[in-house]
Amino acid sequence: MTTERVPAAAAVQLLTPEGERVPHPDYDISLSDDVLRDLYRDMVLVRRLDTEATALQRQGELGLWAPCLGQEAAQVGSGRAMHENDFAFPTYRDHGVAWARGVAPLEILAMFRGVTNGGWDPIRKRCAPYMIVIGNQALHGVGYGMGIQLDGAEEAVVAYFGDGATAEGDVNEAFVFASVYNAPVVFFCQNNQWAISQSQERHSRVPIYERAAGFGFPGVQVDGNDVLAVMAVTAHALDRARSGDGPTLIEAYTYRMGAHTTSDDPTRYRHANEVEVWRLRDPIERLKVFLARQGIADRAYFDVVEHEADELAILVRDGVRSMPEPSIDAIFDNVYAEPHPLMEEQRRTLHAYEASFADGAGA
Amino acid sequence: MTTERVPAAAAVQLLTPEGERVPHPDYDISLSDDVLRDLYRDMVLVRRLDTEATALQRQGELGLWAPCLGQEAAQVGSGRAMHENDFAFPTYRDHGVAWARGVAPLEILAMFRGVTNGGWDPIRKRCAPYMIVIGNQALHGVGYGMGIQLDGAEEAVVAYFGDGATAEGDVNEAFVFASVYNAPVVFFCQNNQWAISQSQERHSRVPIYERAAGFGFPGVQVDGNDVLAVMAVTAHALDRARSGDGPTLIEAYTYRMGAHTTSDDPTRYRHANEVEVWRLRDPIERLKVFLARQGIADRAYFDVVEHEADELAILVRDGVRSMPEPSIDAIFDNVYAEPHPLMEEQRRTLHAYEASFADGAGA
Amino acid sequence: MTQLTMAKAITAGLRKAMEDDPKVVLFGEDIGRLGGVFRVTDGLQKDFGEHRVMDSPLAESGIVGTAVGLAMRGYRPVVEIQFDGFVYPAFDQIVSQVAKMHRRTEGLLMMPIVVRIPYGGGIGAVEHHSESPEAYFTHTAGLRVLSPSDPQAAYLTIQQAIACDDPVVYFEPKRRYWDKGDVDLSIDATDLAQVPGPWRARLVRRGTDVTVACYGPMVRTCLEAAEASADVSLEVIDLQSLSPLDMDTVVSSVERTGRLVVVHEATANGGLGAEVATRVTERCFYSLEAPVLRVAGFDVPYPPSRLEEHFLPNLDRVLDAVDRAMAF
Amino acid sequence: MTQLTMAKAITAGLRKAMEDDPKVVLFGEDIGRLGGVFRVTDGLQKDFGEHRVMDSPLAESGIVGTAVGLAMRGYRPVVEIQFDGFVYPAFDQIVSQVAKMHRRTEGLLMMPIVVRIPYGGGIGAVEHHSESPEAYFTHTAGLRVLSPSDPQAAYLTIQQAIACDDPVVYFEPKRRYWDKGDVDLSIDATDLAQVPGPWRARLVRRGTDVTVACYGPMVRTCLEAAEASADVSLEVIDLQSLSPLDMDTVVSSVERTGRLVVVHEATANGGLGAEVATRVTERCFYSLEAPVLRVAGFDVPYPPSRLEEHFLPNLDRVLDAVDRAMAF
Ligand SMILES: Cc1ncc(C[n+]2csc(CCOP(=O)(O)OP(=O)(O)O)c2C)c(N)n1
Ligand SMILES: Cc1ncc(C[n+]2csc(CCOP(=O)(O)OP(=O)(O)O)c2C)c(N)n1
């Protein structure tokens, strides 16, 4: 059913699956030990957040969860490559990106609990709300980038989407607009090889990064499980964008280790051994091995991070359970920014109706 | 405002603007004298049809006309490359395509006169009705091609669109679907360098044919004013399609000599000298010179064709003026294939209402 | 008679239609091996092959646009839109092409396309997964729109939709997918001498005081309301065909009861309720004892799931409207 | 006072809005050097530069989707859709993003986007150039919808739409683009102490027997019908704000006249007329002498231009409905 798939030979890699640092002519990057340790920490914490969320969904505390298991390097690496003023446009699965933008764990979970359709302040975090309609946000990213240009600011955008999304008209129109306006946008495609049950061949018969050239800007494939390479390639593309050299498409070749969402049953469409193969390419393990071998981090450090993760798990579990329920007024709040007669009328109606039960005056 | 634009060096050419036959390693084609003469005749007649239609619009006999002036080689060359059972999906400007599919001149004009939104039998002519919503027909072509595959037939599709259309999501989704299903489709893009007032740079910063590679199929640019090259390249792509080798994107580099439509005023956005330059690359002249030099046709033949064109003009003028007006029943006819209560009710209402005037019984 | 969920009844109807006509092909995201996210196409790819049950790329305009081409080639494509909120990328192809191609070609091309859309709320989903966009399609001339309310109706109407030479947007009430009911699989859905066609409303409960018109997911809600209504006798009509509307059935009921409440999940403003109310009022002006009242979603984007119980019409809100109609 | 066509009045309004607020940017196909196919943006690129009046690629979803991003960055994009029939490729971005982003972010992001759409028939155009798709947008919670009917209203409401922090779909009645009228350019459109806001209906002609509610291109038609109506006195209301509807103005008129005819070019089934009729009937049940009647497009795709005079509501069809309302 599925033959084993690996990144193209051209894919940028700085860290082998075995945790060995390899040089690269274009994308070599030298990161401080602090940054390297932080990347590790980020990935561990994001994974714990993800695992806890999956568990909470099983317990009925969340309506749904879209796990990012296996994609931590792609998300954290690109998210951490952004400058503070850059702006991210993530999808429902990009918890590592939201994390890197400083979105609080409970803000990330709020939508999945069903108390909001957003969760955080997009302007303060410089991170758009998760987008669910596949591909829409690619155009938002380009428009935002055009705004950066109009402002003459040195900022850039990262627009995230999946391999499946590359089939949508919106993503391709985003390529056109970004190219024509030379917008400061990095298109970051996480090719996790699956769009729900459909494998990547259903969406392209050539590697996704090759799509870019035909729209007039560079495309590059990166080992999406190699956080260093992802960070290097994204930082490079962001620099290009900020300095007026226009868009780049990055294809981060990775793998969705978990189900599409907690509603999904991947055993219906893929073999378990495919997952096993990718377990050997785990993004966290490979950085851990590298850190340990290089003496950048030791067991004590790993234990601290583990402990932090445990604390995060507690915070998440408790926080989710005690998340305030939205009030029924929230149904009508912020539908419009300015006064609207129907909102007032229907708000009154609903209040009166609900009150009729409180009074014991119901039908 | 506009620098002179020419086809890329890679563009396939078999006939120089001066009418000289040049060889080509991949696309050489040898056509009988009959075919060569017919191509000339087709182009002359299509041009006359086009000129007459423009005049008829000026006289108020047509509501609108979209001239194909200057694009005759692209349209006739590709249209004549099709086999009888192949299927064309043209746009509002592709009169040379419709002509090549055997659509009658008055059938072509009917929509522009406002008596129908179609005009001919798409199944019999194997030519879809003109599409006005930019890009929609590219997907229809792919779907039809998928049907050909399901039938196991040796047929193919040519889906037409313009340079501007390449920005639309639908056209890019068509590339995705055609590639993934390996559908027998030739995408034929007439890059006439303008989408109404917007020059081709507004839609792509690289040559359009390069778009194909990123979707996993070949793209080729052809001198769109060279009917031989267009025919050769299209025939080749159709052969590929019919034999299961999948889609091709052809960019026919040409020029819209006239206004976008009779409602348009191109002096607002382009210099007359640009048009002058392209007049020297006229597709009909260059074939005529070639035919004459090679002794394939002589003045007598050219006169016969000229005479035919005069007759066509008369047929068109008379035919348009005497085209039957649609009956008011046509408002309700064929909205649905099966009986529909609202149609019956509203048809009755309208009849009764119109009758009330006939009776002198109006309000 | 077999006990089937609505989802399985639709599967059975699709299977039957595919057996009856080799031109019927299924097309959509994840409908093949996975059987669709709601498993409605479960097993069909296995039995009919990959060429008749095709996983499509993730592009709704592409799905519907290629279906138009397949229809031009003589196929009868049944496409699945994964959720209500994802039909909008296909809106252009549906409105400009699917709905108009037959008219454009003066009847020479047919568009026997079925667009299946699981719709409506009540399943605790995230944004875009609980919408009721049917009014966009009922307002579009050239389309027909159906919504079944129980397994037997689903089994029959999906086949009738496929057999219909016009395009049909087929709204499946997703929160009723798992409701079970008796289904007679031996009925020949397309033998209109034996069974009624799908384009009619169904009187699903007789009553005398107030007519309640509803469809899809709200039919069960309204039947429950009718059961719960002690003093007021409710007549419940399942509209089923949202376009064309079968007004005769509604009008003849209202002529008897003198009162009408229309119920749907879709937002009120410009929803189907307004059309039903306007037509009924025109035809029953002198028999109406009260204005037609609507029970519908509030005019807001579908709220986060923890609020949907307040947003969705329920038994109590139906009875509240009934009371108001009676008190008028 | 200046005599201006409606097209020029909108140009003047756009110009004023751009002068007042540097965040206002224009975006659309052919709006730059050409000034738009209807010349509504004529001269603006010359005066404000290519960065504020941008020609866009030919892709409507792209136009609206990038406008969303521009709005997130603090801009107030005014986008032009070239013709009514070409808004559908942008439908997804409008319904799922423009209409919902403010709600989704709990008010933190605003979407002050104006989508300008020349709409309606009567200009002898080919297919897709004469449609009236407003009901798709009025049914969409989160959007506001306006349609001006004369140059003065156009001058003011386009500025008010741009100043509004909510997204506005702005329908310009294209066959009235060339109608002239007096325009007072000195009025400050956004000083709501001086001028009324745009969200209200306008009583454009007093009368006593039948209220006629209409908007956009039909206002002139209905005023002409009122002039022509010898025996029956018509009160004409220009709804202007199609969402939200200003029902108070309509209701208070109907309470006086007892009769209402709603007129629009859009197809009847599920059109705005149904909503107006339903709400008026609910509020005026005891004052109505006749059911609310609709004069609207037939429920068919817009016909070829040689048939449009039979399709479009005209003076006679309005009077015919008035007669039927009187005879009820
Ligand atoms: C327009 C649209 N169509 C369908 C869906 C349903 N859907 C949700 S996720 C998904 C697959 C997405 O695949 P991909 O782009 O590869 O992202 P991934 O989920 O793998 O991260 C689909 C089809 C949707 N959300 N939006
Ligand atoms: C979806 C859509 N948007 C806008 C238009 C209006 N329009 C008609 S032709 C045209 C330009 C098309 O340019 P191109 O694709 O290059 O084809 P050409 O007219 O040059 O043959 C535009 C914008 C349309 N018909 N459809």
Ligand SMILES: [Mg+2]
């Ligand atoms: Mg994926």
Ligand SMILES: [Mg+2]
């Ligand atoms: Mg062009």
